[in-house]
Amino acid sequence: MLKRVEKNTSAWDETAVTGGAPAFTRFEIFRDFANIAPLWRAFEAGADLTPYQRFDFLNLWQEHIGAKEGVEPLLVAVFGEDGEPLCLLPLGKFSHGPFPVARFLAGKHANYNFGLWRRGMSFPRAFVQQLLDALAKAEPELAALELHNQPYSWHGAENPLLAFPHQPSPSLGYRLKLGESGEAVLSRQLTTSYRGRIRGKEKKLAKLPGYRYFVASTPDEVRRCMDAFFVQKRAYMAMMKIPNPFDEPEVEAFLRAAADAGALEIHALECESEVLALYAGVTDGKRLSTMISSYTASENSRWSPGIITLSHIVPNVADRGFAIMDLGVGEAEYKFVYCDEKEELFDSFIPLSPKGHALAPLLRAQASLKRFVKTTPVLWKAAKTVRGLLPR
DSSP, rough: OEEOSSOOOOOOOOOOOSSOOOOOOEHHHHHHOOHHHHHHHHTTEEEOOOGGHHHHHHHHHHIIIIITTTTTEEEEEEEEETTEEEEEEEEEEEEEEEEEEEETTTTGGSSSSEEEEETTTOHHHHHHHHHHHHHHOOOTTTOEEEEEEESSSEEEEEEGGSSSOOOOOOOOOEEOOOOOOOHHHHHHHHHHHHHHHHHHHHHHHHHHTTTTEEESSHHHHHHHHHHHHHHHHHHHHHHHHHOOGGSSSHHHHHHHHHHHTTSSSSEEEEEEOOOOEEEEEEEEEEEEEEEEEEEESSSSGGGGGHHHHHHHHHHHHHHHTTEEEEEEESOOOOHHOSSEEOEEEEEEEEEOOOHHHHHHHHHHHHHHHHHHHHTTTTHHHHHHHHHHHOOO
């Protein structure tokens, strides 16, 4: 049974070490990635952040997607008395109708949004309010912060934005506790009969010439996997009559660049004739967070290569000492099988100007309606049907 994780940290998260309130001594906005690169990369080593907020990941997103969509980076940094950064919020200036708003960069390509906060420090509401006041003063045209899919904590560090009004995100994250051998995790999570069915199906695939599970480590393996992903995703979306966001050239360019740069870790099954299935995600050495997945539409699909791939990924990352593996945000049947916790996320809609005070209630209502639809089976089924009827 899946356990819901809400405001409390999970049992296997590290205990957060909190010190005194930091002194807010300097505020700066960087507007291009080149100028902030050395500072950001150095700060990552001593900060709490998700892998979606790493410099290399967001720099590639901005280069291939953000810039083409007209997103202006607002990389907000606050420095302490020692001259070193206390926090860094990787925001961008977006448009919500006629209103300019600040959102976390990467949009739908980041499952989790957290910011970077100096490890071992406590950030009270007054500190964050001072940051928001400085941002509002520096960017008077901004109406509001529109921040989605924020975890309550990350590896034991509480999200400082919890001190401000917030509400549950429309969707949940799904994750699996590791912290022991891969075999032990699979035995704990999967029933004996389910594992038996997986082994039976894998025996069929194992007869294929060149059959293997692997983590892509060479340029050729990465290219082969990404080529397969876009072909497989296109076929699946067409079959489901769903618009395919991966057909957008800038999205493909971003994902290929992230994979080539090693910002994505790719796990796959293949045989001589084809890549059978793959999962790719980001990692911080403690948690693998999957972003994309696909599987073949050939006759080999009847042996559930996607599910079999997961049965290899779990022991791989568990035996490497990872604490958590997540399968991203949003509901899917396979997540209910492989995950043991639902991870509650929250959204923040914080006004920064008089216009923002008018906009924020609308944003809250819009997000609440989306959550209501997604948590009401009849409405969600109808919404998916309508989506499938829309022009591609």
